[in-house]
Amino acid sequence: MPMELDKFDRGILAILQRDARRSAELIGTAIGLSASAVQRRIARLREEGVIAAEVAIVDSRAIGRPLTLIVDVEVERERSELLVSLKQWIAAEPAIQEAWYVTGEGDYVLIVTARDVDGYDALMRKLIAENANVRRFQTRVALGTLKRGQLVPVEPTSE
Amino acid sequence: MPMELDKFDRGILAILQRDARRSAELIGTAIGLSASAVQRRIARLREEGVIAAEVAIVDSRAIGRPLTLIVDVEVERERSELLVSLKQWIAAEPAIQEAWYVTGEGDYVLIVTARDVDGYDALMRKLIAENANVRRFQTRVALGTLKRGQLVPVEPTSE
DNA sequence: AATGAAACTCATGAAGT
DNA sequence: ACTTCATGAGTTTCATT
Numbered sequence: 001m002p003m004e005l006d007k008f009d010r011g012i013l014a015i016l017q018r019d020a021r022r023s024a025e026l027i028g029t030a031i032g033l034s035a036s037a038v039q040r041r042i043a044r045l046r047e048e049g050v051i052a053a054e055v056a057i058v059d060s061r062a063i064g065r066p067l068t069l070i071v072d073v074e075v076e077r078e079r080s081e082l083l084v085s086l087k088q089w090i091a092a093e094p095a096i097q098e099a100w101y102v103t104g105e106g107d108y109v110l111i112v113t114a115r116d117v118d119g120y121d122a123l124m125r126k127l128i129a130e131n132a133n134v135r136r137f138q139t140r141v142a143l144g145t146l147k148r149g150q151l152v153p154v155e156p157t158s159e
Numbered sequence: 160m161p162m163e164l165d166k167f168d169r170g171i172l173a174i175l176q177r178d179a180r181r182s183a184e185l186i187g188t189a190i191g192l193s194a195s196a197v198q199r200r201i202a203r204l205r206e207e208g209v210i211a212a213e214v215a216i217v218d219s220r221a222i223g224r225p226l227t228l229i230v231d232v233e234v235e236r237e238r239s240e241l242l243v244s245l246k247q248w249i250a251a252e253p254a255i256q257e258a259w260y261v262t263g264e265g266d267y268v269l270i271v272t273a274r275d276v277d278g279y280d281a282l283m284r285k286l287i288a289e290n291a292n293v294r295r296f297q298t299r300v301a302l303g304t305l306k307r308g309q310l311v312p313v314e315p316t317s318e
Numbered sequence: 319a320a321t322g323a324a325a326c327t328c329a330t331g332a333a334g335t
Numbered sequence: 336a337c338t339t340c341a342t343g344a345g346t347t348t349c350a351t352t
Contacts, residue, residue: 005222013222016215020179023345037320039346053216056175058311062162062209063172065311070261070268090305094312098270099305102229109229109299111257113311140268146249146258150307152217152224152272153253182328193338198329 005050008033010154012041013050017151020054057149060113067114068142071124074135077106082133089131095123106135162207167192169313171200172209176310179213216308219272226273227301230283233294236265241292248290254282265294 011031170190
């Protein structure tokens with residue numbers, strides 16, 4: 001049940017996904033609507049959960065975490081009670097920025113941010129020590145970041 | 160040269176990373192500072208690039224893009240001029256939300272959002288057709304999303 | 319459902335400690 | 336460098352079309 005989004009809603013979302021501080025008046029002039037109309041639509045988009053959050057993006061290098069790692073974690077799928085606690089462990093670990101359960105050999109894919117290799121090693125040792133169902137993991141280091149974010153295409157014409 | 164961040168800055172960042180709309184006054188009472196002081200620090204953090212952006216997070220399911228895919232792309236490293244245009248291709252493609260160049264066999268890791276399998280197939284066919292240096296790719300479908308975002312740990316005590 | 323105006327909240331800037 | 340106070344911009348609500 002995806003909600004109805006007309007071209008005005010899409011225009012608003014396209015702008016706010018790049019700059020959440022843009023005023024309703026500026027958005028209005030950009031898409032051809034009054035500030036109040038934009039305001040009300042934004043309120044509705046928040047209400048309906050289309051806009052899930054408005055957040056500040058912090059530069060991880062500026063804050064002393066220049067390392068990004070992509071980790072494939074292989075898990076024993078048998079004991080499901082351990083799986084629940086692994087999920088909780090991942091959710092509670094701030095160094096893990098993103099995590100998906102994916103098709104394949106009981107795999108999870110993690111995006112991890114770290115200060116340095118030692119910091120990453122310590123994290124993964126803890127992961128292994130505290131989660132008995134983690135069979136093994138494979139690490140790839142991000143040598144370059146081409147793109148980051150959760151920008152969702154809102155144009156009906158895009159794939 | 161990561162800039163100096165005291166506990167107030169870290170407190171501000173911790174809050175704004177979760178809710179960029181929180182008022183300076185509320186942040187001030189939370190961390191024990193006046194609204195103006197918070198305001199001035201936020202301005203400085205933006206200035207210095209610690210806060211890189213403030214963006215709206217759009218729920219991709221609510222907008223009709225329920226599929227997330229993790230794609231490993233293997234590239235011929237020889238012809239560097241093709242590499243540049245591949246990077247531009249990735250940058251220009253809105254369905255690719257995230258992309259890293261990683262250690263390994265000339266690999267890129269992509270996070271892709273799609274309406275359905277057909278939409279994803281079409282995207283990858285275009286990728287292959289328009290980038291001669293893409294040797295092959297491997298797709299994993301996200302069966303579940305445990306965590307998303309770019310939340311950077313700001314506490315000095317976290318790994 | 320959009321507009322325009324009023325009331326209000328919040329951010330911004332200045333002066334003082 | 337933080338606090339308080341004054342000003343201005345932006346958001347929210349309401350009455351109207």
